[in-house]
Amino acid sequence: MKHAMMESLRDFWGVYRRKRVGMAGLALLGVFIALSVTAPIIAPHDPYYDQNLAGYFAQPEWLSLFGSNEPLNIFIDAATILGDTSGATYHTSENGSYYSMNPPVRIYVPVEYTYDPPSRIVIKVEISSPAFVRILVTRPDGATFTFLEKQLTASHSLVLLEADTWSLKTRETLFQGLTYPLAERELFCRWENGTAVPISGTYMFVIRIDSSNTVMIKALDVRIYGGRFGLLGTDERGRDIWSQLIKGTWLALTIGILAAFLGVFIGVSYGLVSGYIGGWVDELMMRANDILLAIPTLPLLIVLISVLRNADVLVISALIGFLSWNSIARIARSVTLSLKERTFIEAARAIGVSDARIMLRHILPHIVPLAYAQFALLVPSAVLTEAVLSLLALTPPTLMTWGKMLSNAGATGGTTMWWWTLPPGIFLTALSLSFVFVGHALDEILNPRLRRRA
Amino acid sequence: MASMRAYIARKSAYLFLTLVAVATVNFLIFVLMPGDPVAILAQSTRLRPDQIERLIEMYGLRKPLWEKYVLYLRNMFTFNFGYSYYTKNSVWNDIVGRLPETLMLVGAAVFLSLVIGVALGVLAAEKRGGSADKVVLFFGLSGYALPGWWIGLILLTVFGYGLGLFPLRGSITIPPPTDTVGLALDRLWHMFLPVTALTITSFGGPALVTRNQLLDVLTEDFIVVLRAKGLSRREVMYKHALKNVLPPLITITAISFAFVLVGAIITEGIFSWPGLGLYIVQAIGVSDYPALQGVFFLVATAVVLANYISDILYAVVDPRIQLIG
Numbered sequence: 001m002k003h004a005m006m007e008s009l010r011d012f013w014g015v016y017r018r019k020r021v022g023m024a025g026l027a028l029l030g031v032f033i034a035l036s037v038t039a040p041i042i043a044p045h046d047p048y049y050d051q052n053l054a055g056y057f058a059q060p061e062w063l064s065l066f067g068s069n070e071p072l073n074i075f076i077d078a079a080t081i082l083g084d085t086s087g088a089t090y091h092t093s094e095n096g097s098y099y100s101m102n103p104p105v106r107i108y109v110p111v112e113y114t115y116d117p118p119s120r121i122v123i124k125v126e127i128s129s130p131a132f133v134r135i136l137v138t139r140p141d142g143a144t145f146t147f148l149e150k151q152l153t154a155s156h157s158l159v160l161l162e163a164d165t166w167s168l169k170t171r172e173t174l175f176q177g178l179t180y181p182l183a184e185r186e187l188f189c190r191w192e193n194g195t196a197v198p199i200s201g202t203y204m205f206v207i208r209i210d211s212s213n214t215v216m217i218k219a220l221d222v223r224i225y226g227g228r229f230g231l232l233g234t235d236e237r238g239r240d241i242w243s244q245l246i247k248g249t250w251l252a253l254t255i256g257i258l259a260a261f262l263g264v265f266i267g268v269s270y271g272l273v274s275g276y277i278g279g280w281v282d283e284l285m286m287r288a289n290d291i292l293l294a295i296p297t298l299p300l301l302i303v304l305i306s307v308l309r310n311a312d313v314l315v316i317s318a319l320i321g322f323l324s325w326n327s328i329a330r331i332a333r334s335v336t337l338s339l340k341e342r343t344f345i346e347a348a349r350a351i352g353v354s355d356a357r358i359m360l361r362h363i364l365p366h367i368v369p370l371a372y373a374q375f376a377l378l379v380p381s382a383v384l385t386e387a388v389l390s391l392l393a394l395t396p397p398t399l400m401t402w403g404k405m406l407s408n409a410g411a412t413g414g415t416t417m418w419w420w421t422l423p424p425g426i427f428l429t430a431l432s433l434s435f436v437f438v439g440h441a442l443d444e445i446l447n448p449r450l451r452r453r454a
Numbered sequence: 455m456a457s458m459r460a461y462i463a464r465k466s467a468y469l470f471l472t473l474v475a476v477a478t479v480n481f482l483i484f485v486l487m488p489g490d491p492v493a494i495l496a497q498s499t500r501l502r503p504d505q506i507e508r509l510i511e512m513y514g515l516r517k518p519l520w521e522k523y524v525l526y527l528r529n530m531f532t533f534n535f536g537y538s539y540y541t542k543n544s545v546w547n548d549i550v551g552r553l554p555e556t557l558m559l560v561g562a563a564v565f566l567s568l569v570i571g572v573a574l575g576v577l578a579a580e581k582r583g584g585s586a587d588k589v590v591l592f593f594g595l596s597g598y599a600l601p602g603w604w605i606g607l608i609l610l611t612v613f614g615y616g617l618g619l620f621p622l623r624g625s626i627t628i629p630p631p632t633d634t635v636g637l638a639l640d641r642l643w644h645m646f647l648p649v650t651a652l653t654i655t656s657f658g659g660p661a662l663v664t665r666n667q668l669l670d671v672l673t674e675d676f677i678v679v680l681r682a683k684g685l686s687r688r689e690v691m692y693k694h695a696l697k698n699v700l701p702p703l704i705t706i707t708a709i710s711f712a713f714v715l716v717g718a719i720i721t722e723g724i725f726s727w728p729g730l731g732l733y734i735v736q737a738i739g740v741s742d743y744p745a746l747q748g749v750f751f752l753v754a755t756a757v758v759l760a761n762y763i764s765d766i767l768y769a770v771v772d773p774r775i776q777l778i779g
Contacts, residue, residue, distance in 0.1 A: 021591060287468065291475040294758040298716045299734070299750045303483050306738060380599050387601060388720055392738055406604065415611055425604035432599030440595060 015445050022441025028434035032427075036250040043246035045239070047400035052238040054229035055119040057412075060419050061228045069198075070227025071115035078220040081109050088217075098128065099217045105209035109222050114200040117188035118224045123205070126219035127152060131211035137187065140201025145187060232419050236412040241405070245423050248402045252383045252431055255317045255401075259382035262321025264328055264375045268367055271332025276340060276359050286333065293326035298388060305394045316395060320382045328374045332367045339363050369446030376439030380432030387428055402428050461769055469762045476754040477530040480747055481523055505537050509744075512536060535748030540740050545748035548733065555625055556718055556729030562645060563652035563714045568707060571657040572699075575664025580691060582669060594661040602655035603720040609647045610724060620647050623726035648718075648725045656714050663706045664699050671698040701768050708764035712757040 016022055035042075045053060054073050061072065078099065082088040088099045123135060135147040189198045205222055209215050225238065232241035274285035301319060305311050311319070339345055339362075348358050389395050390403030393411070397404070402424035409420045501509070510516060512534065514525040529535070535545035571594075578590035614622045621627070625644050631637050671677065672695055680690050722731030730749050737745035 020588075021595070287471070290468070290761075291472045294472055294761060295476055295479060295754050296712060296716050296750075296757055299719070299746075299753055300479070300483075302734070302738060303746055303750060306741070307483065377598075384599075384601050388603070391603065391720065392723075392735065394738070406607070410607070415607060416615055418611070421607060421611065425601065425608065428604065429596070429600050432601075433596060436595045436599045440591075 012445070016441060019441040019444065021437045022445075025434045025437025025439075025441065028430055029438065032249050032253065032431050032434065035246055036253055039246045039250055043240070043243040045243040047239065047244040047247045048398045050239060050243070052225070053240050054234050054238055055225035055227050056234065056236055056238050057119075057414065057417065058225075058227050058229040058234040058238070059417075060231055060233045062231070063228060063419075068228060069116045071113070071118055071224060072228055073226040074111060074113070074222075074224040076109060076111070076222045078217065081107060081220055081222070082217070096218065099220075101209075101215045101217065103131075103209065103211045103213070103215055105207070105211075105215050105217075107207040107209075107220070109205040109207070111203045111205065111222070111224065112201075113188070113203050113224070116198050116227065119227055120225040122221070122223045122225070123147065123207075124219055124221040124223070125207060125209075126217070127209065128216045128218055129211060129213050131209045131215055134206075134208040134210075136206045136208070138204040138206065139187070140199050140203065141190070232423060233417070235405070235408055235420065236414065241420055241423070244400050244405050245402070245427060248400060248405065248424065249427065249431070251313065251399070251401045252386075252428070255313060255320070255386045256379035256383040256431075256435070258314070258317035259321035259324065259386075260375050260378035262318060263324040263378050263382075264371050265325075266322070267325030267328025267374070268332045268364075268371050270325065271329035271334075272336050272359055272363060272367065274329065275333035275336030276355065276363065278337075278340070282333070286330075289326050289329050292323075293330075297323045298385060301385065301389060302392065302394060305389055310396050312396070313399065316386060316389065317382070320385050324378055324382065324385075328371065328378075331370055331374065335367050335370065336363050339366055369442070373439045373443035373446060376435045376442060379435040383428065383432055458769065462766060465762060465765055469758065472758050473531075473755060474527065476758065477527050477751065478523075480530065480751050480754075481526045484526065484743070484747060485519075485522075501537060501539065501542060505542070509536050530751055535751070536744040538737070538745040539742045540736060540745065545744050548745065549730065549748055549752060552729050552733050555727060556715070556722070556731060558625075558641075559645065559648055559652065559718050559722070559727060559729060560711065560714050562649045563656060563718075564707070564710050566649065566653045567657035567710060567714070568660050568703075570653065571660025571706075572664050572703070574657070574661040575668065575699075576691070576696065578661070578665040579668035579672065580687070587665075590661060590665065594658040594665070596658070598658045598662075600655050602651050602717045603724050605654050606648060606651035606721045606724040609651055613647060620644075625727050625729075644727075648721050648727055651721055651724075652714055652717055655717060656710055659710060659713070660703065660706050663702055667699045667702050668695055671695045701771050704764045704767045704771065708757075708760040711760045715753060715756060 059068055059070055063070070082090075082099050082101075088101050091098055091100060125133060125135070127133075130151070130153050132149075132151050134149045136144055137147060138144045188203075207220070209217075229238075230240050230242050232245065235241055235244070270285065270289065274282045274289075297320075301323060304319060305316070308315065336359075345358060345362060348362055353362075386395070386401060387403030387406075390399070390401045391407045391410070393407050395401070395404065405424045406421060409415055409417065414420050512525070512529060513536070514522045517525070533546045535549070537543065538545050538548055541548055574590045574594065578587040578594075581587050610620075610622065613619045621644050625641070626637075627640050627644075631640050668691075677690055677695060680694055681687075685693075718727075718729065719731035719734050721727070722729050723735040726732060730753070733745060734749050736742070737749070
């Protein structure tokens with residue numbers, strides 16, 4: 001039995017491997033499976049939670065090859081800043097580690113900067129005793145700006161300075177959340193005839209802390225967020241688009257396969273039973289099927305999912321699967337009807353084989369080959385349906401599918417960033433195509449009606 | 455012919471039953487909706503008090519479930535969909551106003567995808583296994599897998615934003631051109647990208663059906679006989695084989711219509727085309743349930759009707775169809 005199955009599988013493979021389209025589909029599918037299996041290694045970032053990996057709307061790193069002068073991330077931490085500063089002592093205690101310094105504290109952070117102005121700078125200073133903090137920066141051309149002058153109480157010890165946001169269109173930097181606004185709006189460039197010209201060189205960030213006691217510094221960070229990041233840049237919250245893309249493969253495969261499996265299972269069972277029983281039951285079941293088939297799935301799903309709210313992967317897959325079995329039921333029924341009158345079935349019935357056994361052992365094997373093809377064709381339709389639901393922002397924001405990526409790009413004006421909008425669509429199409437190709441090849445081999453006249 | 459009349463009568467009865475079922479599904483969703491509809495309506499600041507009172511009256515919101523159901527069915531079949539929360543107009547008027555815009559897109563896309571699909575299908579079947587067949591197969595199958603709205607997005611980005619060749623939104627320039635020719639050209643200019651996007655994704659179905667059906671027919675004995683009689687391949691193909699593709703093509707037209715109609719929902723959203731699709735997208739954004747329900751019922755009705763008409767035509771065209779089935 002097992003041997004015979006291996007034999008027929010080998011025969012099948014012999015035919016299948018000659019189908020170019022089928023092999024292309026299989027190869028493509030292999031690529032996607034490889035991508036989703038290696039995702040934890042090649043796409044290390046969480047598609048939703050790992051925010052601020054770089055600036056917002058960062059370009060792909062390799063765009064520098066084509067003339068982009070956006071900076072990469074320049075993150076300077078306390079160890080780097082204070083490690084070689086005389087007077088800072090490193091302590092570790094149960095409450096975490098800190099540096100202690102004797103007042104007055106003068107910390108100098110030189111940053112070599114030769115790029116276009118950054119979109120975002122964050123300077124973080126956390127101290128555990130009251131102090132007067134002043135943060136300044138001296139530009140390569142000698143001009144000095146004050147970021148902040150503030151008396152910090154112990155309860156208010158965290159300074160988070162954010163210089164936002166390098167607008168994509170007007171290329172204009174605005175500083176937000178500053179206690180003292182800068183005299184000039186542009187820190188990293190000077191104005192020449194109405195255009196901003198970046199200034200290259202060493203920028204000296206100075207952090208001055210005055211206090212009567214020893215200053216305990218719990219955190220000290222100077223972060224210039226990059227305008228270039230990773231293979232595909234970042235989205236509107238500084239998340240890694242490459243990671244979203246690769247991890248979306250896994251989501252798409254899961255949703256597509258779950259939904260298709262459910263759809264095929266329901267459809268085959270329904271059609272088999274309906275066709276085999278026949279008579280008014282068949283009529284009733286097929287009418288019910290026609291009615292369900294007539295209801296456009298997508299609008300129905302849109303309404304259902306907006307009523308359910310926050311549907312997770314399982315619920316979405318189940319709903320899509322549950323609404324996509326109708327045409328398979330028709331196919332299964334027509335195969336059953338044509339077989340039912342054949343002599344071998346009549347013979348089986350005459351010698352007293354039970355109905356259930358006839359259906360499962362004698363009719364089902366004739367439906368299964370067609371079901372494989374239908375399964376392969378249902379996967380892409382389920383994946384594309386889910387993409388539309390995501391595009392319309394009907395799925396939870398944490399479910400970072402390819403459709404959601406495009407939805408985010410559309411909602412935040414990122415449609416002109418081709419590295420953001422092209423890959424999800426290409427992946428969506430390629431994954432769908434791989435299944436369609438495989439399904440088509442299976443259909444040609446296993447559907448007797450399409451066999452070439454020998 | 456008596457059997458034909460009986461067939462049509464039966465199909466019509468089923469049509470009615472199907473429409474009742476669609477309305478029932480619609481009603482179930484209506485009942486499933488989160489929250490008490492009366493309370494939600496009462497809080498609605500978007501509607502005038504008299505509109506709210508009329509809605510409560512219309513849907514029998516304070517009446518028992520079965521009365522609500524009967525009222526609901528009656529409302530659906532008299533196209534009495536209530537008022538949109540968003541536009542404050544009656545949903546029916548909103549729909550009637552937007553329907554021509556959608557039909558224009560859908561009509562053009564269905565027509566083009568049928569013409570292109572059948573032509574490519576014939577070409578592929580003629581040269582089975584040849585390079586034409588492979589190309590058609592590839593593009594036909596890609597059409598299955600391509601998300602039309604994404605194609606729309608890319609077309610809009612490249613030809614709209616990038617090259618500035620086509621308009622970014624809407625169905626007509628404001629203010630519209632005054633002369634008839636200018637108006638028509640303006641229309642076509644606005645339609646070009648959305649119709650292209652819809653067509654690219656919908657010609658695959660007709661192409662593959664035509665190809666497969668033709669291949670099926672070409673293996674039949676009568677074709678061999680015709681070839682043996684001395685008819686050329688072309689004559690066999692166009693005079694005899696192609697005829698057999700007609701019945702399934704009618705079904706495919708109905709399916710294409712449904713497919714394109716639903717596809718237009720998203721595509722209209724991308725192109726801000728002021729039809730039913732954009733109406734639905736806006737309704738989702740503001741939870742405008744009466745609008746969603748109305749459009750959903752109408753789209754479902756259109757699809758059911760298309761199938762009904764295709765069933766009747768199929769029987770007329772293909773005498774082999776047993777009218778008992």
